[in-house]
Amino acid sequence: MSAMGRPLLVALHDGTPLPHPERVEALADVRHVGEDGLAGALPGADVLLVGGAGFTGIVRAWPADPALAPRWVHVAATGVEHVLFDALVRDSGLTLTNSRGIYDEAIAEYVLGLILALAKDLPGTLAHQRRREWRWRESERIGGRAVLVAGTGPIGRAIARQLRAAGLRVSGAGRTGRSGDPDFGTVYGGGELLAALGEADYIVLAAPLTPQTRGMIDERALRAMKPTARLVNVGRGGLVVQDALVDALRRGRLAGAALDVFEEEPLPDDSPLWDLPGVIVSPHMAGDVHGWRAAQAELFLDNLRRYLAGRPLRNVVDKERGYVSGRAGGP
Structure with a gap:
């Protein structure tokens, strides 16, 4: 948490952040990074927003000290296999969500x-x-x-x-x-x-x-x-x-x-x-229709507001199964 009491959010993306990033920045202190800057930005962050399924270096950037790891990781995709490494899965205090329902x-x-x-x-x-x-x-x-x-x-x-x-x-x-x-x-x-x-x-x-x-x-x-x-x-x-x-x-x-x-x-x-x-x-585009990025942003913003209010998050992933199950889906 930042000195102003706002959550510190690391947004990992390939140069294309979610639409209207100012809406996220109104609610949290945001560090925009690519994979090469993730290791330096991640320690002490409250939230990690992973902007898709194409990132492979998250495990190498993950803090060795669990106390410095984020408490919530959101993946802007349906598949989450690229973040299911041991340290994240074993961290019982960490919540993982995805973008189920968008595609x-x-x-x-x-x-x-x-x-x-x-x-x-x-x-x-x-x-x-x-x-x-x-x-x-x-x-x-x-x-x-x-x-x-x-x-x-x-x-x-x-x-x-x-x-x-x-x-x-x-x-x-x-x-x-x-x-x-x-x-x-x-x-x-x-x-x-x-x-x-x-x-x-x-x-x-x-x-x-x-x-x-x-x-x-x-x-x-x-x-x-x-x-x-x-x-x-x-x-x-x-x-x-x-x-x-x-x-x-x-x-x-x-x-x-x-x-x-x-x-x-x-x-x-x-x-x-x-x-x-x-x-x-075809180049991994089956779900990418006009407006999908805006829908991603709305889902994440809703969950960010829930996180700030201490309410249950949507699309909570069962980390052992690797997907949102009935008992881990949230409201």
């Missing part, structure tokens, strides 16, 4: 667009157009096709509702199997994943990256899929063993993929995914 509907629309693009071969149409080729061909219907959505949180649920409205048959994959789910109908538990993959025409990954989900789509999972199936990943690149996916696509054991996230971002120029047929590559 749900935008990502759901993006997934529907990707599935339509794959079914209608829109990449092929655009390629023929660039070459001025008039090449007639047939495309596929999406109505009645089976979709398995891996990840049953708010983003996965928004995807399920969007795809169901478009006429696809939707089921889910999560930690615990169940029937009668309002959005998914049937949710398959972890032990049922391989069988569920074999029934799906489209597999959509929208799960958080945790020790349990890392590499969930490996060679064994890919072999369980139908050769006519397509994979859509809007979750995290680490959910997929990328080399195994490339091999499956090259061998024709999978019909295609639409990938918005990757093990390494930006995707290296020499990655075979750029040129493989039936693959759509």
Whole structure:
């Protein structure tokens, strides 16, 4: 806490802070830093605002003395795996929040667009157009096709509702199997994943990256899929063993993929995914629609006011699970 009794807030960003930073500065003393300045700015701060999921050096900058570490860390993204290092997780007095709820509907629309693009071969149409080729061909219907959505949180649920409205048959994959789910109908538990993959025409990954989900789509999972199936990943690149996916696509054991996230971002120029047929590559943008930064700012400002008033925060992350759970979500 500063000498004026205001919280000391460190805002970590890549040069693009949240919109209207003066609104934050009216409530707290703010230090704007990049990763190279974080170690010097962080000791003694009350709050750390992490401006996205692309920062990898937070653990190296973290104060060795827990008394000098922030009491609240907010991540301006949904995924928080980059801040779940031991010192932060073990600190029982530290609250971690994220930006759950900002991206749900935008990502759901993006997934529907990707599935339509794959079914209608829109990449092929655009390629023929660039070459001025008039090449007639047939495309596929999406109505009645089976979709398995891996990840049953708010983003996965928004995807399920969007795809169901478009006429696809939707089921889910999560930690615990169940029937009668309002959005998914049937949710398959972890032990049922391989069988569920074999029934799906489209597999959509929208799960958080945790020790349990890392590499969930490996060679064994890919072999369980139908050769006519397509994979859509809007979750995290680490959910997929990328080399195994490339091999499956090259061998024709999978019909295609639409990938918005990757093990390494930006995707290296020499990655075979750029040129493989039936693959759509996008630069981690599924949820980034006009106005998303303003929505991020409003969420953080609401939580900052709650923090100052001693009220419960929104979107509290269960640090052991790695995501906002029902018992850690706040009001």
